[in-house]
Amino acid sequence: MKISELKQSLRGLEAINFRLPDGTYLPAHFHVTEVGLVSKHFIDCGGVERRETVANFQLWEAGDYDHRLAPQKFLHILTLSEKILGHEDLDIEVEYQQQTIGKFGLSFDGQDFVLTQKQTACLAQEACGIPNAQFALPQLQVAACTPGGGCC
Structure with missing residues (x-):
């Protein structure tokens, strides 16, 4: 609003x-x-x-x-x-x-x-290797924060 x-x-x-x-x-x-x-x-x-x-x-x-x-x-x-x-x-x-x-x-x-x-979100999904952000938030956290994922 x-x-x-x-x-x-x-x-x-x-x-x-x-x-x-x-x-x-x-x-x-x-x-x-x-x-x-x-x-x-x-x-x-x-x-x-x-x-x-x-x-x-x-x-x-x-x-x-x-x-x-x-x-x-x-x-x-x-x-x-x-x-x-x-x-x-x-x-x-x-x-x-x-x-x-x-x-x-x-x-x-x-x-x-x-x-x-x-909600929080990754603003650089492409840089983090997250395709099109069609995952639920808990899945984003797991996908974005894996060792060697380049984001964390």
Whole structure:
């Protein structure tokens, strides 16, 4: 989901609900504790230099059970964050504390915001000898990380 899509979705809501990939909902008293710009500059295993930039939202819950974030307040937070994010229509990444900090994508199903699972992937499949990436993730890990495979 992009920032523009989030803003559009918020405009039609009376309440904000976030749902985890397993179907459970975040408690209604969650907070948006941070809105930030996260830039990643890296080299993949094939030696290609890459850059990624996302808008990052951190969701958190505390013992203040009367707290409720209204859609209009979230829109106001987004407006304030423009001095950090700029006006680029960035993809959104969401952080939420579970056993460790989880990173999620974000979608909207017409009623609820859904935290979507993110996956790792080999960005240099050709250099690693992985044909067309038609394997499931566990198979990719086995295929990509064999001794002498050239990737690890």
